[in-house]
């Protein structure tokens with residue numbers, strides 16, 4: 092998976108299409124990610140004490156990495172990530188500006 096924690100990503104389809112957010116967690120086994128402010132779902136939280144009201148909180152849910160595009164930290168454009176191997180080291184690069192990201 093080319094997207095890592097801390098990356099800026101842009102959603103390319105679905106309800107959040109066009110929105111950007113920072114990746115908070117990645118789940119490579121499921122090819123899913125969680126990003127700040129994206130794919131927010133409402134969740135009812137039961138009251139902790141009797142007589143108090145339950146709360147409605149919004150939490151970021153994991154979504155498929157296939158609807159997210161990496162935003163290059165160098166050129167600021169959504170781009171695909173590529174890899175370059177040099178001296179047995181693997182670098183992730185932006186396919187647009189070719190800089191290491």
Ligand SMILES: [Zn+2]
Nearest residue numbers: 163166185188
């Ligand atoms: Zn770039």
